[in-house]
């Protein structure tokens with residue numbers, strides 16, 4: 001067994017090595033470095049091994065929403081965001097969508113899962129925004145690790161056991177980009193099934209999907225012409241993604257994040273052209 005303490009010269013016996021250190025630090029006194037790190041026949045000594053810096057495993061906190069459009073649109077921007085090297089200009093998110101989202105959560109709270117879709121098992125919905133965090137995701141062969149932290153819109157609790165994740169979207173039912181949200185939902189499912197200590201733990205998560213509402217028509221309430229209703233049929237878009245597939249995808253994300261320099265920018269993005277043209281890149 002090896003031990004580091006505030007002593008004098010290194011002493012070695014068959015079971016213990018005691019190495020002096022500078023008081024209050026874990027570093028060896030400089031005068032002892034050469035002595036203690038000398039190798040025997042070219043092999044590292046036990047003291048060499050003790051002095052070897054412990055490799056620090058890079059650890060990233062990923063947001064589920066970044067795994068959709070940001071990742072898909074430009075790995076360079078993704079890389080720069082997570083390495084705190086800058087980000088593209090923010091496009092203001094219209095607050096009306098947040099209001100619509102809040103109204104949908106207020107409507108569905110406590111409702112039956114059949115309100116979302118008859119395809120879901122019987123149960124009820126809870127719609128408080130829930131902050132969830134995963135434990136560290138270790139992907140074989142990757143030095144770096146990451147964990148996921150995000151907020152769910154709505155959770156389904158099935159009476160026969162199991163849980164579902166429902167994400168509300170105000171969008172066209174035929175929006176081709178909806179497929180990208182599979183990763184976001186899979187990230188939420190991973191957090192619930194593999195939570196960090198003290199984070200919400202729900203398992204198994206058996207159903208994931210988007211409830212898309214596309215406003216199509218405007219009406220007035222009879223007798224109250226100062227209030228309008230927007231009518232839009234909901235469409236349930238179930239998603240599925242195997243956990244192994246999700247972890248494999250996270251491996252690709254870590255591969256990019258561990259590159260020594262950012263990958264190539266998206267040539268179609270006008271922001272980088274502006275940054276280069278204005279000398280800000």
Ligand code: SF4
Pocket residue numbers: 073074076077087088265266267269270271272
């Ligand atoms: S091209 Fe440049 S600004 Fe545009 S998304 Fe990529 S890194 Fe960001």
